[in-house]
Amino acid sequence: MDLTTTEEKADLLGLIEPFNYLDEDSLNEIASRAEHRDYPEGSYICRQGEKSSGRLYLVARGKVELSVGNARGKKTVAGYRNNLSFFGETVLFSEEEGYPGNAVALTPTTCLEIKREDIEEMFEQSSEFAAYFAQLLADRMRILYQKFELREEEGAEEDVFRRVVSNIMNTGVVTCRPDNGVQQMAELMYRHDVSSVIITEGNGSDGARVLGIVTEGDLVARVLREPNIEESITRTAEKIMTANPITIRPGEFAFQAFLLMARNGCKHLPVTEDGGRLVGIVSMRDLVNSRRTGSLAIIDRVESASDIHDLATLRPEIARVLQALLVERASAREINALITEFYDRITRRVIELSEMEMVQEGHGPPPAGFCFISMGSSGRKEQFTRTDQDNGIIYENVPPAKEKSVEDYFLTLGEKIVNGLETFGFERCKGGVMANNKAWTRSNKEWRAAIDGWLLDAKPENVRLMTIFLDFRYIYGRQSLYYLLRNFVIRSFRNNLPMLRFLVEDNLTKKIPLNIFRRIQTERSGEHRDQLNLKSSASVHMVDCTRVLALSEGLLVTNTFERLEGLGKREALKQEDVELLIAAYESIMMLRIRDSLEKMKRGERPDNYINPDELSSREQLLLRDALIMVRRLQTTTSNLFRPYLP
Secondary structure, X not given: OOOXXXXXXXXXXXXXXXXXXXXXXXXXXXXXXXXXXXXXXXXXXXXXOOEOOOEEEEEEEOOEEEEEEOOOOOEEEEEEEOOOOEEOHXXXXXXXXXXXXXXXXXXXXXXXXXXXXXXXXXXXXXXXXXXXXXXXXXXXXXXHHOOOOOOOOOOOOXXXXXXXXXXXXXXXXXXXXXXXXXXXXXXXXXXXXXXXXXXXXXXXXXXXXXXXXXXXXXXXXXHHOOOOHHHHXXXXXXXXXXXXXXXXXXXXXXXXXXXXXXXXXXXXXXXXEOOOEXXXXXXXXXXXXXXXXXXXXXXXXXXXXXOHHHHHOXXXXXXXXXXXXXXXXXXXXXXXXXXXXXXXXXXXXXXXXXXXXXXXXXXXXXXOOEEEEEOHHHHOOOOOOOOOOXXXXXXXXXXXXXXXXXXXXXXXXXXXXXXXXXXXXXXXXXXXXXXXXXXXXXXXXXXXXXXXXXXXXXXXXXXXXXXXXXXXXXXXXXXXXXXXXXXXXXXXXXXXXXXXXXXXXXXXXXXXXXOOOOOXXXXXXXXXXXXXXXXXXXXHHHHHHHHHHHHHHOOOOOOHHHHHHHHHHOOOOOHHHHHHHHHHHHHHHHHHHHHHHHHHHOOOXXXXXXXXXXXXXXXXXXXHHHHHHHHHHXXXXXXXXXXXXX
């Protein structure tokens, strides 16, 4: 791409959010006015304190470092921008005249530059486009740039995992009452330079019980984007707040705060104690500013990686994070959540780089909306090591005349993605369950037809394919395509007793390795004599049973812990059994994680085999009790479907 024509510029813009919200005419209009400029390696694109050019910079190729310097000349890197990302929005839509930081080309860089007035004109063309920038300024600007403090922390090498929330939280929380209006909250945020207000009972003061939270994003989504803004702007905090927000206690570790934010999609956590009494607040900005090393540094490097090989350098760092989590006694569920978050971000970056390659090679941007999905352990958010790939693509239906060309495009894109993930360290699936395979890259209607075919012919091969597919989870792209297919799957399976019966039968063919005296049975011969495979002997049974029960209840979640909790809420399982099953799965997964890490440290390939005799007496007891609970779940599942079993 030379970016010399309007068409080339429009193709590039169409790959970047939020420009992909614009219709074709608007995209061409803004592309025709955009200018492109080359910057040599080491050159400044923007200098801290210099007057703003009034332009948004989109990186077409290259890598840009964003940094902030303090009065003593110390520089702190605030982030990086690579292909298909942009910067400069901080000053573009604020009242500041000078740049708050530096932007330096780390490699020869080409930027597409768009004037402020051209972007503001597009606000009238697309409400989604306007809302995106409103929320972006509320998030990125506050987290990375504006009034960035360069702190001289005690213990400069202290890892984020060893810090507790009370050491990084802000105690001067901005609060208000439930009857305060929108304008009052906006004024509070502006005056105190914060991006959230905590709603408390009584007089709205620190120390009161937390009722809810209102963020700048809430003001945009629940007030400014409403069709009748005259009415919405008169609402009170009680009407637009997120009630009963996720909270954290001051003595918990900072990484637990990060996990809660990642898991729940929020950027602020009220800090409470003694029955919900407010004592502080911790934000993603606090976590970013508090860390010197650790998980957040990895995420920043993922987002800034300019190619696949750059991503691959993160493999040993993720292993070190896993080790740190074990040292800090994080639960298996927390470990899975964080490692899955890393791998999801890596996958999304691989897809973005692959899309860019497609454009550079002349294939153009995606010819139809699409969604990338993961399956297997990744789909269940239960990864802790690099597994082989299980993934696919759902793309929107197109006219018959375009079906072949669209299919070819997405299979080519799928091959690039699969190759990129393989370069990172995710081996190709030996069974071909990958996005470069026509059987796993289909239009929405083709996916529905395939599922109908599996349901009509429940032969062993189709049952195997379904057990892989039924844990599919959204990773990237048009999320509506994922939900359309997910809802179709739930409707198709929920009342399909013959298929649910086949899935139960498939699980019952595998026995739990306990003898009649409830003693653990190991392999009697072969390479793994006196060993036990924790995955095939225990985890698989939990996964299979909870999957069937979740399908029968119409649950959308794929994670085993979340499925168990959902089954308890639906009273499909007794609450006391749910608690015991969660504890059992936690024990099994923790043993698997620890064993895998130890083998990786010795340079061995993790295989899920352990020798129970090498466990402590307490660990042996935990494993035995976990296997007993797995067998109970298998029996419960069998009993629920007994009328439909042969």
